[in-house]
Amino acid sequence: MEPLKEIPVLDKGFVRLVEAMGDDGAIVQAARVSYGEGTKTVREDAALIDYLMRHRHTSPFEMVEFKFHVKAPLFVVRQWFRHRTASVNEISGRYSVLKEEFYEPRAWRRQARRNKQGSEGEVADPEALALLQGVEGEAYRAYRALLERGIAREMARMVLPLNLYTEFYWKQDLHNLFHFLALRLAPEAQWEIRQYAEAIARLVKERVPLAWQSFEEHVLRGAHLSRTEL
Amino acid sequence: MEPLKEIPVLDKGFVRLVEAMGDDGAIVQAARVSYGEGTKTVREDAALIDYLMRHRHTSPFEMVEFKFHVKAPLFVVRQWFRHRTASVNEISGRYSVLKEEFYEPRAWRRQARRNKQGSEGEVADPEALALLQGVEGEAYRAYRALLERGIAREMARMVLPLNLYTEFYWKQDLHNLFHFLALRLAPEAQWEIRQYAEAIARLVKERVPLAWQSFEEHVLRGAHLSRTEL
Amino acid sequence: MEPLKEIPVLDKGFVRLVEAMGDDGAIVQAARVSYGEGTKTVREDAALIDYLMRHRHTSPFEMVEFKFHVKAPLFVVRQWFRHRTASVNEISGRYSVLKEEFYEPRAWRRQARRNKQGSEGEVADPEALALLQGVEGEAYRAYRALLERGIAREMARMVLPLNLYTEFYWKQDLHNLFHFLALRLAPEAQWEIRQYAEAIARLVKERVPLAWQSFEEHVLRGAHLSRTEL
Amino acid sequence: MEPLKEIPVLDKGFVRLVEAMGDDGAIVQAARVSYGEGTKTVREDAALIDYLMRHRHTSPFEMVEFKFHVKAPLFVVRQWFRHRTASVNEISGRYSVLKEEFYEPRAWRRQARRNKQGSEGEVADPEALALLQGVEGEAYRAYRALLERGIAREMARMVLPLNLYTEFYWKQDLHNLFHFLALRLAPEAQWEIRQYAEAIARLVKERVPLAWQSFEEHVLRGAHLSRTEL
Ligand SMILES: Cc1cc2nc3c(=O)[nH]c(=O)nc-3n(C[C@H](O)[C@H](O)[C@H](O)COP(=O)(O)OP(=O)(O)OC[C@H]3O[C@@H](n4cnc5c(N)ncnc54)[C@H](O)[C@@H]3O)c2cc1C
Numbered sequence A, B, C, D: 001m002e003p004l005k006e007i008p009v010l011d012k013g014f015v016r017l018v019e020a021m022g023d024d025g026a027i028v029q030a031a032r033v034s035y036g037e038g039t040k041t042v043r044e045d046a047a048l049i050d051y052l053m054r055h056r057h058t059s060p061f062e063m064v065e066f067k068f069h070v071k072a073p074l075f076v077v078r079q080w081f082r083h084r085t086a087s088v089n090e091i092s093g094r095y096s097v098l099k100e101e102f103y104e105p106r107a108w109r110r111q112a113r114r115n116k117q118g119s120e121g122e123v124a125d126p127e128a129l130a131l132l133q134g135v136e137g138e139a140y141r142a143y144r145a146l147l148e149r150g151i152a153r154e155m156a157r158m159v160l161p162l163n164l165y166t167e168f169y170w171k172q173d174l175h176n177l178f179h180f181l182a183l184r185l186a187p188e189a190q191w192e193i194r195q196y197a198e199a200i201a202r203l204v205k206e207r208v209p210l211a212w213q214s215f216e217e218h219v220l221r222g223a224h225l226s227r228t229e230l
């Protein structure tokens, strides 16, 4: 089977794996330096990785590195770049004329009743899309008009709304990638960034199947209990 | 003289010093741990700080910490949060209804002819402001309309443009603050973020006058020569 | 009651709180920026802090900062400085002549039978101490002899053993301090660094009692269950 | 020509390149995302890399990653691990019995007269080596004796001196690697860590020749002038 490379996300975005360094073997190799031991069987590798994950020995997971090329709307990227342990290069709206590409959701969600930060349900609301497209259109026309008047790109872009698409390179080690996924695959995360997290998860899983399995078992599907819940 | 606390920036923004830890004395104190020596005169403190700055002994400058409350437009904040060594808390557009406050520049700048990433000059262009205000108005009306239709705040905000104001707390140590200022006070930085950097510089200068003097002398007003320029 | 300032640790070491920025109120203040809300009662503050800790909203805890002065043996410091999110200034063995101060344990522990990385029990072994003191004495005499022959301090110190005491300043934010404590208060941590972690815990607890309570409830005394354990 | 892989350093140490991700092309690729442009000629790549280095656009250099396996004496590793932007896995003296391998310098250096933190000259001093070997021998005998008495490895190792060899994996991105090299290739750095920095430099240079050239030109062989020196 051909390895996955690029996964479409939302209506116009994508996540593309540019390159990676290391795999399950690299985690084991780094951990074994600590314990002064050589190579072992796959079964033992799986057990060691599981042990490391369960006991939060996170440093060996930092030894694997991923680099992605991502296209996503600005409001998603604003959430994404709050994760500070990655390296980033984004397209510059000061340098380039930004393209007329906006995220247009297929379905709308209601404000959640219980979680004040969340959303729920699905709303069939053709009006909502029309409102969004109205703003997009006017904003992009104003952008072009400002550029034509000679206004600097860095100023003209101020009129563009948060559903505009942008692109960036993103490099992250596996430990912090798992942390990103734990936060952004969670139901509290906004649905849109969750779609990106899921695409990344698929690419990561393929590259480090043993580490992924342990991550799923102990972190993603695990639970944290407080003293009084024990 | 009353110490500065809050400085207005742009048309509706500000930088406010919330609290700080340490001052010039804390830099000297940490450096003297390394050298196993006690307190000295102010003159000697100034000389030591200058020595540390000149020789890029940056760790003692990390011993001073600043916390600011900032109100700035989104496009400025997008540049700001690329600095990963700070701690941040920003108002949540998923949780709160965002206020109708937009940055409206007093003057417009042209696309620079030489620096493709920059701007230059000042343009008296009443049309430009009208275009901007047109988009703002329509965008905010759409935002309100979407909210009234019950659409989740996290989705409705997608229509809002990049000149919308937001607020955040920002905590940073002095070494990385100087690094931020070196990059964001530079003429290549966009004029708007430079205004914030200048406000922050004023607050910092007041708190650590000796460190500021050395930073200005060796970094801000210094220059880097390549081998072939020497 | 006078606030704690300096706590003796091991036979000759200490942890001293140099300064701190922020307290429980600062956590709440930063979190409320996100939610766009003002001050509340202490009861509501406690509930908010507990909510943040339970849901791993870690960024508001980064808003509190601690600075300690520590004296500890080299083998402890080697473990300590693997925590990379802190700022450090340590006494320089290249610059200063190091003092003849060595950690001499009051009790010795056996190699653990089950945990290959641990120790257990207590051994009354007067011979062990004699062996240690023998090496210390000879090492420090060699150190002095090398210095007297004009050998550079940076080379002479090579003969000194890992139980030598050193001193450093250590600055860390509360989120990462809790992470340090979670790892270094755990039974798997070496007994000696645990003593330092406990001293730091006492100083931290006094400063941020509400955050400490939540940390204890949800992290220190909580437990993590894997999918198959649920 | 076979690419270099492992370089012996000091009397018993080494630096080995385990793997790397990206090369000069990866720097250019990430930078071009920012500028929205595609591939170019090698000549243009070299010019772009040089531009990025000269203007301290450091983020594209973070897109290249190196992983090394290193064997070095403890006093060198203590300096090394102060660089916090790397990922590390070191052999555990709690888990394994440490080998009897000590750094024995071929030549000794005097305390520098001007730089209180440095050394200078070369001293032919057979006595110095004898003193060092005396301590090593006694320390290692004590270490073995303690282990034989059943004392835990984590305690027994306290007697071992700072010239003991250890091993670790070290992963670092190119921007921070250059920063490490700028500090550790400098004449102020201790001679021993400089030998490691030089070995690493050779391995890096081979992988990213264009970036290395710019680093050498603008950073390593460049100079910083203060305002009053201009
Ligand atoms: C004039 C100007 C133009 C710019 N144009 C663009 C552009 O077109 N596209 C674009 O994407 N960006 C652009 N940037 C942003 C730039 O690339 C940096 O992201 C930003 O300036 C932050 O700088 P920094 O990384 O040095 O600071 P910080 O993130 O605060 O980092 C300071 C130092 O800490 C270390 N560090 C911190 N976090 C990490 C980490 N996760 N990994 C490794 N090391 C770390 C590094 O040594 C770093 O140098 C521009 C910046 C300026 C000033």
Ligand SMILES: Cc1cc2nc3c(=O)[nH]c(=O)nc-3n(C[C@H](O)[C@H](O)[C@H](O)COP(=O)(O)OP(=O)(O)OC[C@H]3O[C@@H](n4cnc5c(N)ncnc54)[C@H](O)[C@@H]3O)c2cc1C
Pocket (backbone or CB within 6 Å): A082, A083, A084, A085, A086, A176, A179, A183, A184, A188, A189, A190, B084, B085, B086, B087, B088, B089, B090, B091, B092, C034, C035, C057, C058, C059, C062, C085, C173, C176, C179
């Ligand atoms: C559902 C959800 C809701 C959110 N709501 C809000 C909100 O309302 N307002 C808001 O401001 N943010 C919000 N966030 C963002 C959140 O506060 C974090 O900024 C973001 O999730 C990144 O997480 P992180 O800090 O753990 O990751 P990273 O930045 O990748 O850091 C990982 C770890 O590295 C260490 N670290 C890295 N950089 C630093 C540094 N500079 N200083 C100290 N330690 C560092 C810390 O130990 C940190 O835990 C939300 C996030 C989620 C998932």
Ligand SMILES: Cc1cc2nc3c(=O)[nH]c(=O)nc-3n(C[C@H](O)[C@H](O)[C@H](O)COP(=O)(O)OP(=O)(O)OC[C@H]3O[C@@H](n4cnc5c(N)ncnc54)[C@H](O)[C@@H]3O)c2cc1C
Pocket (backbone or CB within 6 Å): B034, B035, B057, B058, B059, B062, B085, B173, B176, B179, C084, C085, C086, C087, C088, C089, C090, C091, C092, D082, D083, D084, D085, D086, D176, D179, D183, D184, D188, D189, D190
């Ligand atoms: C010749 C020489 C003499 C020295 N003498 C002494 C001495 O006497 N005493 C002593 O204690 N040290 C000494 N040092 C060590 C020095 O203080 C630094 O700790 C070390 O060089 C690592 O440098 P760095 O912090 O720039 O690198 P890194 O830790 O790799 O950091 C690179 C950059 O990333 C950012 N960064 C990374 N982590 C953090 C963090 N946790 N918080 C904030 N910003 C972060 C900063 O911008 C930093 O500049 C000496 C170093 C040299 C080269």
Ligand SMILES: Cc1cc2nc3c(=O)[nH]c(=O)nc-3n(C[C@H](O)[C@H](O)[C@H](O)COP(=O)(O)OP(=O)(O)OC[C@H]3O[C@@H](n4cnc5c(N)ncnc54)[C@H](O)[C@@H]3O)c2cc1C
Pocket (backbone or CB within 6 Å): A034, A035, A057, A058, A059, A062, A085, A173, A176, A179, C082, C083, C084, C085, C086, C176, C179, C183, C184, C188, C189, C190, D084, D085, D086, D087, D088, D089, D090, D091, D092, D095
């Ligand atoms: C009981 C015990 C046994 C141990 N045994 C060994 C051993 O045998 N061998 C060994 O080598 N170590 C060992 N360690 C050390 C361990 O691997 C960690 O290095 C150490 O505990 C620091 O933890 P940290 O990385 O979570 O903390 P910090 O370095 O403070 O980092 C906190 C978080 O910040 C982020 N972060 C900070 N800096 C970086 C960076 N440069 N790159 C990426 N992310 C970053 C990560 O998200 C990280 O989780 C042991 C630790 C313990 C507690």
